[in-house]
Amino acid sequence: MLGFKSIPGFNSGQLIGFSEFTLSIDPEAATRSSSETSFLQDTLDRPNLLVHQRSLAKSLVFNNTTTATSVLLDTFGKTYSLSARREVILAAGVFRTPQLLLASGIGSAATLEKLGVPLRTDLPGVGQNLHDQPFFSVSYRVNVTTNSELTTNQSAAAKAANDYLTRQSGRLSSGWEKLPESYRVNFTKSARTELAQFPSHWPEIEVVPSAAITIPVTDQAQYASIQVAISSTTSVGTVTINTTDLSKNPIKDPKWLSTETDQQVAVQTLKRAREIGQATGVVMGDEYAPGPAVKTDADILAYIKKTMTTFHHAVGTCKMGKAEDSSAVVNTKGLVKGxxxxxxxxxxxxxxxxxxxxxxxxxxKIMVDALAEKLAVEILKSKVSAESI
Ligand SMILES: Cc1cc2nc3c(=O)[nH]c(=O)nc-3n(C[C@H](O)[C@H](O)[C@H](O)COP(=O)(O)OP(=O)(O)OC[C@H]3O[C@@H](n4cnc5c(N)ncnc54)[C@H](O)[C@@H]3O)c2cc1C
Structure with a gap:
């Protein structure tokens, strides 16, 4: 439909097309599945595994030279350190891993000097290169029953909760594409050139039809939305710190839609969402949000900037790269440079x-988990070579 071709699932390595959504769901309980439920729970009884729950890593400890030896932890106000026999492995995520590095003296010398943190190694790439996917939508009143009634109709919400708890049913689909030529003609030459740098099988946008509305409504009408995300972005943000106290949040500046190219893609994507919304055949009356008054590209961009959120797919703040790349933080084995x-x-x-x-x-394919599996092999290899010395 509308140029989207049906493809056999999104785990084939192919994204452009439409298919049922892949969800990380436990098929029996129909509840969200995570690394904790899928992997950790199965290994908790191993004698060589000890999990310190509700514990905050506060800083990394090094010996006199530059070898990481332990991690300083806080559990319910008690501070103690855990020593590593072989190596320290960080997996605190895209915002907290750079925070922990910076608080431990690994990062840009200039930033650390300003904070008065003693420099351990000058890695200017720590906290740079933050990429994420902006997410926004157009919404309609529709002539079919949708999930929007869950926010406006108490008995429908109670029934839905009961259905979920007793039957665990649901179905979603989504699609990815490079914007069709009828939209691309509106791009400037420089935007076209920049977008041409993405591989041909990389979609620019994701379309997620949703039987709901993301802005508050109080009436009893049924609402649906065409939610869209920009998948291939050119805006680059940062993460830094203004304190070495790990109980405080790091400073994030995602710089969403800060490039001309991302702004142009966002505007054309919203127009594409409008086309898809109208084609559903269930729309009643005018578009509800942003509404027909939002017409010009400038109006559309202003609306997107005001209402957008993130798709929560941030990456890149301690990027992997070659030894000669001064912005790289780790090598291909995940080992921190310097x-x-x-x-x-x-x-x-x-x-x-x-x-x-x-x-x-x-x-x-299953990106973070694939990365973890690949690096688990490296960790095991380094264990074997350490034992054979
Ligand atoms: C709301 C939301 C919804 C998402 N939905 C999807 C989705 O539907 N599909 C999808 O593919 N992706 C989704 N993502 C993205 C996906 O969850 C992340 O890309 C992925 O979890 C990243 O894995 P990670 O191992 O890098 O970090 P994380 O999964 O964030 O793990 C980092 C861990 O480190 C812990 N930690 C951080 N700092 C410290 C510290 N100082 N001391 C001790 N522990 C610490 C954190 O508590 C966390 O458990 C979503 C993300 C969010 C936020």
Missing amino acids: VEKLRIVDASIFPFLPPGHTQGVGVL
């Missing part, structure tokens, strides 16, 4: 953001 025995295994080391969902689906 220090010893410190490895990172999380989405912060993606050098770029592939289209798709960082945990669930993508051109690189």
